[in-house]
Amino acid sequence: MHQEGKLRDELIKEVSRSHPRSIAETSDVPRALASSPALSHRDTPDRDRPAIIRSHPHPTPALETAAVDGPTDDEGGRPETASAEGQERQPLHIPGDPPLCPEQQNAIDLAMQGHNLFITGSGGCGKSVVVRALHRTLAARYQATNKTVHLLAPTGQASINIGGRTTYNYAGWTPEDAKKPLDGRGSVIKKARGQYIFKRYWNTAVLIIDEISMVENQIFERLSRVMYAIRDNSSPFGGVQIIVVGDFCQLPPVKPFGYCLHCGREMKKLNDQWTCPDGHGDAFKDRDKWAFKALEWKRCNFKCVRLTKIHRQSDKAFIEVLQKCRLGQHLDDADANLLLAHHAEAENGTELKSTREQVDQRNLEEFVKIPGHIHEYKAADACTFARGETRQPLDRLHEHRYPRELQLKVDTPVILLANVDLDSGLCNGRQGVVVGFVPSDTIQEPRPPSLQNYKDDYDGYRAATERYKRIVGFLKSAWSNKDMFPKVRFANGEKKVIGPDCAVIGYGDQSPYSYLSRTQIPLTQGWAMTIHKSQSLSLDRVVVDLSRMFEHGQAYVALSRARSLSGLKVVGADASGLRRIFQVDDAVRAFMTSIDSNDTEDQPADAKPAGSRPVE
Template sequence: METNKELDLAYRFLQYTGTNVFLTGKAGTGKTTFLQQLKTKSPKRMVVLAPTGVAAINAGGVTIHSFFQLPFGPYVPGQKAEGTTASNRYSHRFGREKIDVIRSIDLLVIDEISMVRADLLDAVSDMLCRYRDRNRPFGGVQLLLIGDLQQLSPVVKEEEWDLLKAYYDSPFFFNSKALQQTSYISIELTHVYRQVNDEFIGLLNRIRANQVDEFTLKKLNSRYIPGFVPDDTEDYITLTTHNSQAQQINDRKLEEIGFTAYSYTAEIQDNFPAFAFPTSECLVLKKGAQVMFVKNDSSPEKRYYNGKIGKVTEIGPGRIKVLCRGDKEEIEVNREEWMNTKYSVDPETKEITEQVEGIFRQYPLKTAWAITIHKSQGLTFEHAIIEASAAFTHGQVYVALSRCKTLEGLVLNSPLSSHVMIRDKAVEYFTEQVGQNRPGLPELKEAGRRYYMELVTELFDYTVLWKKLQQLAWLFGEHLAKLYPDLTGRCREVRDCCYSELTAVGEKFQNQLRQLIVRSDDYEHDSQIQERIQKGVIYFEGKMEHWVVAFLSVAQPEIDNKEIRKTIEKALEALQREADVKMETLGAAEDGFSVTAYLSARAKAAISKGKAKAKSRSKSTTGTGLASDRAEISADIRHPELYKLLRDWRKQEADALKLPAYMVMRQAALVGICNLLPADGKELLKIPGIGKKVVEKYGAKIFSLIDDYRFGTKE
């Protein structure tokens, strides 16, 4: 990451902890650059969202509304439970692919958070809770919220606020009910890259801090030049408060040019919504027109950047050349591509990928004698004429002034007065509060320890699994006890043993690990902690396979009643999904615990496999799933060297087949082989988890490994 202490601190909080982060900073402090670097360097599975189409395209993400399929309009907290017509707009079900993405997210990034309303953030939280952890805000996903509250504010209509003000103190994101239930840190970027003049930076800082005095106004208004008309050789752009003002200026200026007008129609492939068009679908230009590039140059030459201004010097069908101030050579402009993407899960790697839904191809230009202050956010100009006398919302004047590199490079169309420096008291109070609690390295260290402890204890927490078994046992008892008494009894037995041998033991084991982690100076590499984790993995894998995996392999009762069948299938899928997560994450910790490996295993296991597993389960519906003549196996491994050989072989086989390791051979089977050292197929069949198919497929390999171990070991 960039060598900047605040940027480095933010990256380390996101990389090594589960802490929610609000990343803020003055205009020009590198927030957008940080996001682009984070996307390429972070190992966490990330989704990037933004409140508007253009902001989403610029951030390399998608809009909040499109990702969560949210309707426009106010969202009343808790309305999902009321069964009203309004709540139905938020009650749609996602497709399996979207659910998989939501369940496997590690980090949710929302750019331009200053424009996100509190009710929209609560809607996001409710959607995440629906498909993840219902008991934690945002479903337990880590958040990165990027934006500057001193810049553009959320849009809320008067009639919408009439409804929402009963629930929120202000429309800003920090008043979200869900966010207020979380803990999060604020990191402010302080190094300004856009401006280099200390006096101008000081003026902008006073506007941010609502400390505009007579000196500040006098200094700013020294740039008021009545009737100012820039020379044609200069690249001044006018920043206006309203879109109609900018459009009128651009239309008039283009009309005044006597040369022939040429039209360039965008090529739109597949799905690219009009609200996300980065420039005109039909671009009309003339020789001499002032234009602004609306995209960074994708070619190796990097001749232009988003916001660079120049003049059209040559134009014709399929041909545009632009000369920018200070450049010696014209830029021959080619069409650029913008991607409308959606997030999906790669079926092979199980990683979150960006899938292109549509492409917009157009010359990366727009007429630029004027643009709105709103659309100038994130851009930098050498020269600008500012028309801010009609400023109507918080932060508008600051955004306009901070687009310029220098005070000398801006001209005011009308003098500024203190009443156009609109500030919101809610923002001032929030900014003051977070400013008093800036995190540092001690907080980072403690957050890292908490995060590690949270994930390690989560690995051995079987509460959710047990609750799903409780629900399933109740459903079996209510609907299947007479038809399938053996299966119902087996389900109850598994439920009870899951509590005594997994949940209760897991709670004690978690407490032991917490104490070890708290006492350790280097908990990630502490050999005692790693040894305890590895022993725990062996124990819990064995119990999971003996009780839960074995039960799921036979639990597929045939049920005539459609509603009951649907309910029980849903409960079985939920149990299967939780079992998958537990087995995958335990498998990832067999050689020791690593945060990165754990997160990857957890995310991949969360991707739906429930229905596929259900189809492959045994058709047997009345048996217990365990043969009565199977040998009882001690949980202690008598031949650890052989166990390592078998485990390594199982991993290689699982990787080759792209299956979880336990689907190649269960943990109980590995332990059984190590303890019994079977000499033939008959002895091998006595081991739990070993059937005829396993003997046929892997018997020769197993005996070969046993022989290798025997001949290599002195007995």
Template structure:
């Protein structure tokens, strides 16, 4: 696309920071100007797009949308139908009638993970106009090349607990001493956040003999939204009590209190350093604390890009294959629905512990090795997404698994069965 068009006319977007980094693009939230926690549930997409384009923050958004000729959207299975409708309307409403239509390329597999809430993307109102009822099937599997692993991934994808799946999961099961060997140094993938937190803190506790865990207590406050809808007529702070503040921040990715320590494995929660290859989901290790208490985190397999101005990004040191960055507290924001025009603000460290992650967080990543703890898998495609993260069977470790958790979404299966293949 960029060989035919100007680079500014082609945009690559994805639903998560990790997926955007893998695809070499932006999150669609960033590109389309969706604020953190944006929800389009139940809204008319045309009316909502018009509202967004009237807000003060829409100026740069409208400029880049007008320039866009091609959108490549990755991990389409994670995109909610209502948000896809709003994105489509934003593109339509920012373009002159004489402008050529935007071309959309949607990549992904609807048999992998779907949105946690909301309808799957092909249920969007705009889908017939964007895509119709046909698709191009990319049938060659590139990540795995071992025949038994390829067969196991294929069978899990369509919800079949086959002999191939049974053999791989049984062969790679770890327990006792074999599990202890990977417990603290291989990333665990788990379905539920509470299990991720439990494993992370158990690993942290085993570091306590080296360095006493430190506690980072968040500071919660409120402020006027600089990008508020001007029709609200709000031009000064409105008092916000503790209850709505807590309600607005209940789903904040940054916790109210966070324990960490030297040599702790941590995972970034923001995209402020995306220009140097670090994004939400990047995993590193705390190497030291500055006199002011700010932690410094080393990220491996990251190289500072040539010619990139790193001033203001907190780069502390760098080597050929790693970079260390200072990670002071940053502001996480959320809308306060009972106080339109106001934001809840949580000032907290921009990372969480990273010995384990949810399966949703890992979709789109290629991992060198992984421990699967999947007995409590709860969604269609979850086992597929977890099992297919590694290239080689020897780098897969199975701590727990339940065969009844292997199933595929029936709507997605029907779609692949009935739609035309290009």
């Protein structure tokens, strides 16, 4: 214990010496190591209750507290990892997430056996939980080897949701690099031979790519070709294990076929076909934009795991209609009536909108109508450098799920952005209303993390120590300024005072990592939210205006955020409009049919329904 305390003190001193710098607008998000649990306080104070509750999105052990809702690190220890031989073990449980159900655990087991995987399923099946579990398990496996498990997503928002980095950031590309040839002088392969990117590619053990539906064919193809050139290995992605996760029935790639894969020249579109002006490669049609159309996809020889158990909704009729919407199947009159004419209890529901401008305007319009004092919370952004590193991380913190500035009044509807207490139903996406403000000193200072709970995970311990320091700093500032924290009554009847949460992102390609963090009250105003930002959330009350949808998959993503049919209000379409809106790309339909009939990995025979908690 003395040695542990000494090491902890040294780490805290190390963090204190680092002169954190505030991050303004930058370009991308690096690899995540950890985030903190959110601080909260029960309506009936109990000084033996924890100040810190486990939260997602990043699956590392939470800060140690006097007592913790749910299993603690001390009770459960560090989750065991399967061997490459796939020996039998207990289902993995990530703190802050529900335990994995058998089909989710099956995906983890296949990954640990070294297979390339395509993991798919409807909204609400727990893909986000599986991504976090995969990252935690595989990272622990490779930690002692100096190999890295990278967590990627195609957009800044999607990468922040999982605490990862964008595909471009991992590859070391800027938008201008899309205009460069694949090989030869001034090419992306030549650029990748530079020390920094070369080392990253060489040390990669696993790539986990989330939201694969938004990754364009030629981006998938180019990344694989660059990696096998740099790694001198003709296997896809240079022999790196590839795990892709997502649903091709949801959001598609944005602006596909911008530049030629081979020469970098701008592609020309004529009669729904994109071609290279210099004649390189094939002509592409819109149906070719998906990653599964890439030649490298076929070479990856993915095992497909379909997650079929829906955890977000429990109404069988609602689930069946959502599945029809997802797959573009015919909606009969009964289906249309179910969506359009049911009794909706969606008063004060969150309106899901297509653009950020629409969301900002709606939230501002409603906020100014509420009388009373404004309580403003500014995020504390910090960067702590390790190993003498001084470069700014490529990150867009303005896309972080936690707002840079949060304004609240009594009667402000809010959405919870962290898993605060799963046993009480206070999870990511839970909606509520601010009912008051209490002195910030009702929130206790957390205990520092215990090295014993991290075993060989030194990086996780450093991240937790960084997280601890940031939360304590936020609290002490609040105490000094006599700030007030919001008390929220949630839709399920629970009341809780919500204190700060800290998301810590590790970046760099070798331990010890540098850290970027944002500390903020994990709430956002709840009148409106973009559909893109709602991904991974489960909402109690949702209003969806179908007249404003402009992409395949948008409407399904919006509808499937609702936990129940009674909490969903659909406007902007009649029965015939519904049938026009819920169309699925022909290429996606054919692909989904092919994996259903040929390539799907058998689910575990003992699969049982998971609990009713929302998991995504």
